[in-house]
Amino acid sequence: MRAPDLLRLATAGSVDDGKSTLVGRLLYDTKSVLADQIDAVTRASVDKGLDTPDLSLLVDGLRAEREQGITIDVAYRYFATPNRSFVLADTPGHVQYTRNTVSGASTAQIVVLLTDARKGVIEQTRRHAAVIRLLGVPHVVLAVNKIDLVGDPASVFAEISAEFHSLMNSLGWPEGCVHAIPVSALHGDNVASRSANTPYYDGPSLLEHLEAVPTDPDTAPIGFRFPVQYVIRPRTAEHPDYRGYAGQVAAGTVTVGDEVLVLPSGTSTTIARIDTADGELESAHTGRSVTLILADEVDASRGDVIVAVDGAPEPRQQFTATVCWLADKQLRTGSRLLLKHGTRTTQAIVGSVESVFDEQELTVTEGSTLELNQIGTIAVTTAEPIVADDYDVNREMGSFLLIDPQSGNTLAAGLVGDALSHLV
Known part of the structure; x- marks a missing residue:
């Protein structure tokens, strides 16, 4: 059986758009929350005078967040379905925490941008859309939340969706990478499964869309890139001459026997071996953490970058x-x-x-x-x-x-x- 692939996503939006509630709903509906966590949230919700569990409490972990009912820090959460695993960054909505949004979205493959159906596309929506585009996030989905609170949801959703797509087109977003979904995070409409309460919408639920988003690595036409993180010199009787360069492949693929350069010095050598904790590899691709053994003794240290000879960048x-x-x-x-x-x-x-x-x-x-x-x-x-x-x-x-x-x-x-x- 093939292991499920991994999708990194982030949420963004304005204050009180319901980001934490949406994340809590995803965790709850995918059965990614332990029973004692649900019990604790239920007790806290009762103390606040609520009739139903406040699922946002599953995400807002800081005391200041719970007291103010807002998200301040970036909260990372993990959940999975039979088809895919997810790492989610729930980011703040306040303008003064835009830097946290930048941090949370910087490694995301898709951003779920929320807007309140009663407010539509507002200043913070436009700010986050620009930041997301600037960061080069490949995909974005607009979750039009609280759709159950407007009088004519079909026309409201159509209007907000059209305005958002116009905004994204003006930002130069590629065709087919922007989607809009009407949701109610509080009641779970179109979050984990499609809802009968939105007959005007015939697309996938948010979770179905997240399961279908491509996760292929960046296919930009550049060669191998390997920033050296640490030089391994055990100096033991078993390995008296071992010198390995540990790090993570930042781009491309490396194979034993490849000719490479150590930059910025420009020294050339070849890959003699590729080591991992699980044994040797014949090749390693983007995202793989490995230790490279070079054929020659070269002057390389932390901060240097090992690159393919073809297409080597100029320092x-x-x-x-x-x-x-x-x-x-x-x-x-x-x-x-x-x-x-x-x-x-x-x-x-x-x-x-x-x-x-x-x-x-x-x-x-x-x-x-x-x-x-x-x-x-x-x-x-x-x-x-x-x-x-x-x-x-x-x-x-x-x-x-x-x-x-x-x-x-x-x-x-x-x-x-x-x-x-x-x-x-």
């Missing part, structure tokens, strides 16, 4: 990047920060803030600073070269973080290249 020290600013203090020209790309961390200077994106008007304007939650393009110079691809070619090798060198706090999520050119 960069100056480049244009798109960033989502996540800090309260402004980003200004001349800021000296740390840049973390893959397994390498180096000093960096922001040469200039070149433009700022308006996610409501879908326009780019000139700017000299970036404020909290703003998205813009900047010029970056690094102290050491980084081995990076453009983000639209490979999400793993094209992403980085900007870090405050004094506090160690993350200041921005960055994408190599001018990703805004795809949004306007």
Whole structure:
């Protein structure tokens, strides 16, 4: 029997759209919740004066979240069906927590974007749609929640769906990657199974759609990429000369005997062996954690990248990047920060803030600073070269973080290249 594949998804939406309730419903209907958890939620719901269990309590784990009835942090949950396993990130809806949404959606293969049927597509919906597109998430589904609370659900759903598809088209979303589903997270309509309460809708339920979303890895035409995470030197009597380079394959496939380069030095060698905890492999593909044994003794350490000879990228020290600013203090020209790309961390200077994106008007304007939650393009110079691809070619090798060198706090999520050119 083939093991079920894995889908990474995230939720996003405005405050009180029902994201946590929807996630709780998915967990409950897929029987992914233990009996004692249900009992605890039931008791907490009774204490709040509710007649039915508040399924959002299955997700909102922080005390502040339960007291305020909102999601603050990114909550990761795991569930499965006979067809597929899921890793879900439930992200906050408040504007001030947009940085958490960026974190939760950065590795997602699909985002479930919620909107309240009584409100339709609002400012935060447009903001999240732009962020999702910017992050290169392959698929998005609009869950029009609380559809049971509107007087004419058929026309309301049609209007919201048409407006959302128009928005996504303006953002350059590929055809067939955007879907809309009317749901009631509270009552379970069209969440895990199709509902008779929405005769105007003949598509799949949300769970059926999630089970059908393709999970094929990125097929961008780039070669093998392997950031070195750790150099293994056991120095034991059994393995006196063992030198292995451990990490995760970020792109492409590597096979024993392949000729490779160690960047940024440019040293060439070949793959002598591929080790794992379960034994040797003949080849390894994207996402596989392995230890590479090279045929020659080369000077390679954490932060270096082993790449295929064909199509090897040119290490960069100056480049244009798109960033989502996540800090309260402004980003200004001349800021000296740390840049973390893959397994390498180096000093960096922001040469200039070149433009700022308006996610409501879908326009780019000139700017000299970036404020909290703003998205813009900047010029970056690094102290050491980084081995990076453009983000639209490979999400793993094209992403980085900007870090405050004094506090160690993350200041921005960055994408190599001018990703805004795809949004306007």
